[in-house]
Amino acid sequence: MVPTITAFEKSPDRGKGLARDMRVRWALEEVGQAYRTRLLSFEAMKEPAHRFLNPFGQIPTYEEGDLVLFESGAIVLHIAERHTSLLPALLPADENARSRAIAWMFAALNTLEPPIFEHALARILEHGETWYEARRTILEERIHKRLKELAEHLGSADWLDGDFSAGDLLMVTVLQRLKGTGLLDIHAPLLAYIDRGEARPAYQRAFKAQWAVFEAASGQR
Amino acid sequence: MVPTITAFEKSPDRGKGLARDMRVRWALEEVGQAYRTRLLSFEAMKEPAHRFLNPFGQIPTYEEGDLVLFESGAIVLHIAERHTSLLPALLPADENARSRAIAWMFAALNTLEPPIFEHALARILEHGETWYEARRTILEERIHKRLKELAEHLGSADWLDGDFSAGDLLMVTVLQRLKGTGLLDIHAPLLAYIDRGEARPAYQRAFKAQWAVFEAASGQR
Numbered sequence: 207m208v209p210t211i212t213a214f215e216k217s218p219d220r221g222k223g224l225a226r227d228m229r230v231r232w233a234l235e236e237v238g239q240a241y242r243t244r245l246l247s248f249e250a251m252k253e254p255a256h257r258f259l260n261p262f263g264q265i266p267t268y269e270e271g272d273l274v275l276f277e278s279g280a281i282v283l284h285i286a287e288r289h290t291s292l293l294p295a296l297l298p299a300d301e302n303a304r305s306r307a308i309a310w311m312f313a314a315l316n317t318l319e320p321p322i323f324e325h326a327l328a329r330i331l332e333h334g335e336t337w338y339e340a341r342r343t344i345l346e347e348r349i350h351k352r353l354k355e356l357a358e359h360l361g362s363a364d365w366l367d368g369d370f371s372a373g374d375l376l377m378v379t380v381l382q383r384l385k386g387t388g389l390l391d392i393h394a395p396l397l398a399y400i401d402r403g404e405a406r407p408a409y410q411r412a413f414k415a416q417w418a419v420f421e422a423a424s425g426q427r
Numbered sequence: 428m429v430p431t432i433t434a435f436e437k438s439p440d441r442g443k444g445l446a447r448d449m450r451v452r453w454a455l456e457e458v459g460q461a462y463r464t465r466l467l468s469f470e471a472m473k474e475p476a477h478r479f480l481n482p483f484g485q486i487p488t489y490e491e492g493d494l495v496l497f498e499s500g501a502i503v504l505h506i507a508e509r510h511t512s513l514l515p516a517l518l519p520a521d522e523n524a525r526s527r528a529i530a531w532m533f534a535a536l537n538t539l540e541p542p543i544f545e546h547a548l549a550r551i552l553e554h555g556e557t558w559y560e561a562r563r564t565i566l567e568e569r570i571h572k573r574l575k576e577l578a579e580h581l582g583s584a585d586w587l588d589g590d591f592s593a594g595d596l597l598m599v600t601v602l603q604r605l606k607g608t609g610l611l612d613i614h615a616p617l618l619a620y621i622d623r624g625e626a627r628p629a630y631q632r633a634f635k636a637q638w639a640v641f642e643a644a645s646g647q648r
Contacts, residue, residue: 261580262538262573273523277533284526302494305505312498315533317483320541331565337558344552352483359482 208240209270211281212259213419215245221420223413226278227266229379231415233282233372235408236296237289245419279315279376283308286372296372303368310366310373318356319380321348326383346389353393360395364402378403429461430491432502433480434640436466442641444634447499448487450600452636454503454593456629457517458510466640500536500597504529507593517593524589531587531594539577540601542569547604567610574614581616585623599624 211234213227227243234241250256252263259267260276268275268284275281286296297304325345332338356377360366365374381400384390390397403409432455434448448464455462471477473484480488481497489496489505496502507517518525546566553559577598581587586595602621605611611618624630 257576262534262576264538273526275526275530277530277537279533279537280526280530283529283533287526305494305496305501308504309496309498309501312500312504312536313483316498316500316536316540317485319537320544323541324545332562335558335561337556337562340556341553341558341562355478355483 207271208242209234209268210242210244211269212244212246212256212265212267213416214265215247215250215419216423217416217420221417221424223416224379224383225265225416226379228412228416229278229376230266230268230281230285231412232375232379232409233285233296235411236294236375236406237285239285239289243415243419279311282372282376283311294369296375298368298371306367307371307373310371311376314373314376314380318352318377321345321352322380322383325349325387325389349384349389350392353389353396357393357395360399362395364399370406374403378409428492429463430455430489431463431465432490433465433467433477433486433488434637435486436468436471436640437644438637438641442638442645444637445600445604446486446637447600449633449637450499450597451487451489451502451506452633453596453600453630454506454517456632457515457596457627458506460506460510464636464640500532503593503597504532515590517596519589519592527588528592528594531592532597535594535597535601539573539598542566542573543601543604546570546608546610570605570610571613574610574617578614578616581620583616585620591627595624599630 211227211230214225217225219225231241246256246265251265256267257263259269259274262276264276266276266278266281268281275284282296289295290297290299297307325342328338328341328345332341335341365371366377367373378400381390381396382404385400390400404413432448432451435446438446440446452462467477467486472486477488478484480490480495483497485497487497487499487502489502496505503517510516511518511520518528546563549559549562549566553562556562586592587598588594599621602611602617603625606621611621625634
């Protein structure tokens with residue numbers, strides 16, 4: 207059964223691939239699962255029809271027969287779990303290694319992403335405020351602390367725990383949001399880590415697919 | 428095999444049960460799994476011995492034979508997955524319902540918790556700053572938006588999707604952080620939802636266990 211995901215009709219990141227549908231596209235490409243995309247305007251995302259799929263009015267959602275899912279982390283985990291017999295898979299076969307890969311998924315979304323997302327949000331919402339510089343300093347200290355810990359854990363390894371997993375997939379997408387801020391410059395191992403993620407053929411295919419959406423939307427307007 | 432979790436030697440919330448070990452204790456109590464607790468000082472959490480268990484130097488961690496896990500969300504999911512044959516279980520037996528319960532776990536930690544945690548953090552770190560009131564207003568608007576959406580989804584149901592699940596367990600612990608802020612007062616269904624969670628015998632046992640740790644630590648000093 208070919209699943210359908212939702213994505214922004216016109217991504218606010220101008221095709222940089224930072225919207226959360228990118229995580230799901232990448233996971234689907236890694237496991238070789240074809241999918242359909244339904245594009246939504248910001249207005250349509252807040253309508254009851256979409257809130258029936260996601261009570262918080264966000265993208266992406268995932269529909270597969272009777273199943274409706276939301277939350278990019280949960281969708282990536284679902285895709286990983288339904289395709290464990292593949293090699294390479296998004297989750298290791300060994301049960302303990304599998305639980306550890308899932309721990310890295312939660313670390314990406316619950317330990318790394320919150321300060322990184324706050325930083326991105328502050329740049330948009332608080333940029334003109336008198337307190338912006340002071341706030342930015344506080345947030346950047348929180349981010350550097352986590353990046354340092356992550357880089358120390360990674361060391362000279364390619365991926366967070368053994369082979370590439372759904373944990374790496376989410377972590378790379380979380381770190382990508384810092385590109386262009388300069389915050390990654392003093393954490394060279396993490397820049398190389400992002401590069402390794404982006405070099406994967408599945409990532410490249412996913413990026414192209416979301417870029418094509420942005421290009422089409424830009425051409426129309 | 429009896430797992431060992433880590434928790435604060437002296438919880439900064441003074442025994443209110445807001446530290447993240449509470450989620451793991453509650454999950455273990457729900458499935459009837461005995462556990463050991465190893466208490467850590469703030470200093471010990473930053474030492475290499477603990478960073479070997481959790482690169483970010485946080486509690487809780489979970490050790491079970493050769494397996495070491497961190498991230499409270501991942502630990503709760505691991506416990507839920509290893510005890511699916513129980514009734515009541517923390518995850519439904521039906522595969523689609525199981526994926527949906529996991530989606531609520533991610534919603535709790537990735538959609539609800541970030542603004543709620545930022546609000547709690549701002550109250551501590553930015554309380555004396557000139558911008559505090561303005562920032563608080565911005566954060567409270569973000570929180571109210573999510574609480575309204577959550578309350579609308581919940582409606583008159585007891586739990587988020589069918590029976591009580593690991594998704595409810597995490598959501599209740601995330602919402603608890605708002606108790607005493609007044610922010611929940613206009614979202615009555617969510618107050619009742621938290622009450623239902625806290626009324627569960629497993630929650631009560633977990634709360635008592637963490638309270639005993641706080642009492643012992645207070646008595647010593």
